[in-house]
Amino acid sequence: MLWVFRTCLCLLFAHCATSEVFLHTKDANQVLARHRRANSVFEELKKGDMERECREERCSYEEAREIFEDVQKTNEFWNVYVDGDACLSNPCLNKGLCKDAVGKYTCSCPELFRGYNCEIAIPQLCEDKNGGCDHFCKVDQKKGTALCSCAKGYNLAADKKTCTSDDPFKCGHVFPKGTRSITIHRPTENATNTGNGTSPINVSLDTLDVNTVKTNSSAKKNTNDTESQGDSWFGLIDPSIIVEEEPVLPVSCGVTRIVNGEECPPGECPWQALLMNEDKMGFCGGTILNEYFILSAAHCMNLSRSIIVIL
CATH class of the missing domain: 2.40.10.10 (Trypsin-like serine proteases)
Incomplete structure (x- = not known):
């Protein structure tokens, strides 16, 4: 009976000793998960293999270049292969575009933003497209913003940037066709040298022919000569014309004509x-x-x- 006990004890010790020295195949594959393949005879003449050279083994930049045979594609792969893709977390703010590199990344910032991560907003001051102002631009040092102003004869619009003319007949503005009524003052038949009686004549601008309006310079010498000037529309030397409605400039071929001026x-x-x-x-x-x-x-x-x- 004793010899049976000794035999079992020896077998137990032998099993424990062998379990510490040797590992099962499954456990061994966890340490050496991949088996390297041996180089073939003409390995250097073949095109580079990504799976073998860079996945199963640690490849160099030169080996990666032989695989892609393109510098740009090699750099894009190498930047991620060495230290991972730094752009996965999208570090660029304000819709900036991220480009990965070895040990770093760069951000292409949109307009009006700057900084390593496009985190700094650039105010649109006067140096940049005149601050968006139509006429004059001035920087408000306290607020760090652009203040717009307009030249004489123009008003600042509601957007605080556009300038609009306050001239009713501003250049380039075409007015619609229309008529206006004017009043021409002339002496009545009973008017004398000391009187100032006038009678208004309402005519339409379309029916008024400027060529028919005549004055006689001899009226300066004698006001009584006005009775003999039958071809004159009015007897005053300097007749006053009162505009009762807003004047409308004539329009020809869609272009406004400027008459007289200042x-x-x-x-x-x-x-x-x-x-x-x-x-x-x-x-x-x-x-x-x-x-x-x-x-x-x-x-x-x-x-x-x-x-x-x-x-």
């Missing part, structure tokens, strides 16, 4: 030039294009044999 004070219109003849009489105007050219109307070129330009 004199520009000296220095207020630096783009204008005066064309003078040999007698130093101004006969036309022009617009300065550059230091060599003046733009003027075509008919002005035939009004004088020599033209003097006054700026």
Whole structure:
């Protein structure tokens, strides 16, 4: 009976000893999970294999380049292969585009943002497209914003950037066709030199022919001569015309015609030039294009044999 006990005890010790030295196949594969394949005879002549060279083994940059045979694709793979993809967490803010690199990443920031992660907002100041202002731009140092202002004759719109003209007949604005009623004052038949009686005449602008409106310079000498001027519409030397409605400029071919206009004070219109003849009489105007050219109307070129330009 004793020898049976000793035999069992020896077998138990033998089993424990062998279990510590040798591992089962399943356990051994957990340590050596992949088996390397031996190189074939013409291995160097074959195209690189991604699975064998970079998945089963640790490949170098040169081996990766041989696999892709393209520098850009190799760099894109290598940046992720070495230390992982840093752009997976989307570190770029404000819709910036992330590009991974070895040990770092770069962000391509959209307009008006900067910083390593596009976290800094850039205020649109005057140096950038005039701050969005139509005319003048000034930086508010306290608020760090752009303040817009307009030139004389213009008003700042509700958006605080656009300038609109306060001129009812501003350049480039086409007014609709229409008529206006005007009142022409002239003396009545019983008016005398000491009287100022007038009778209004309401006419339409469309029916009023400027060529039929005549005045006689001899009326300056004797006001009684007005009785003999039957072809005159009115007898006053300087008749006053009262506009009862808003004036409407004539429209021709969709382009507004500017009639008369206003004199520009000296220095207020630096783009204008005066064309003078040999007698130093101004006969036309022009617009300065550059230091060599003046733009003027075509008919002005035939009004004088020599033209003097006054700026």
